[in-house]
Amino acid sequence: MPRQLGELEDAVMTRVWEWNRPVTVREVLEDLQQERSIAYTTVMTVMDNLHQKGWVRREVEGRAYRYTAVSTRAAYAAALMNEAWSLSDNPAAALVAFFGMMSAEQREALRDAMRIVLPALPEDGAAAADEAGEGEAREAGDGAEPEAGR
Numbered sequence: 001m002p003r004q005l006g007e008l009e010d011a012v013m014t015r016v017w018e019w020n021r022p023v024t025v026r027e028v029l030e031d032l033q034q035e036r037s038i039a040y041t042t043v044m045t046v047m048d049n050l051h052q053k054g055w056v057r058r059e060v061e062g063r064a065y066r067y068t069a070v071s072t073r074a075a076y077a078a079a080l081m082n083e084a085w086s087l088s089d090n091p092a093a094a095l096v097a098f099f100g101m102m103s104a105e106q107r108e109a110l111r112d113a114m115r116i117v118l119p120a121l122p123e124d125g126a127a128a129a130d131e132a133g134e135g136e137a138r139e140a141g142d143g144a145e146p147e148a149g150r
Helices: 007-019 025-032 040-052 073-086 091-101 104-120 123-131 134-140
Strands: 056-061 064-069
Touching (some): 025 040, 040 056
């Protein structure tokens, strides 16, 4: 399971994710220096640590490395949420509490994600949807989407 990135690791990975291309320590350093005073060796150490932890891969180019993200920020966030959820002794209550903390925009994003995921659920997922009353709306053919929070 992934460990949450530290502040500087996150700042470096944010650039790697946003730029979505192989990057050098020098490029990351120059961008970070717009926000803070930081040494080349510090950024080099952080990027080496991220490589050792499996967050980035690197390839030699001349006398330097080019670093590329191994996965996306979305995959990282999902893994963190999954890890936190798996630590709960009551996963259903944890989800209810989590949903209660969501903003309206986050709830809409959740609805959008569920519209994508629900048709792809395995048979046991379809049974669970039917138990929640969602299958009835689909069978009725009215095309109505169930409302969240019911």
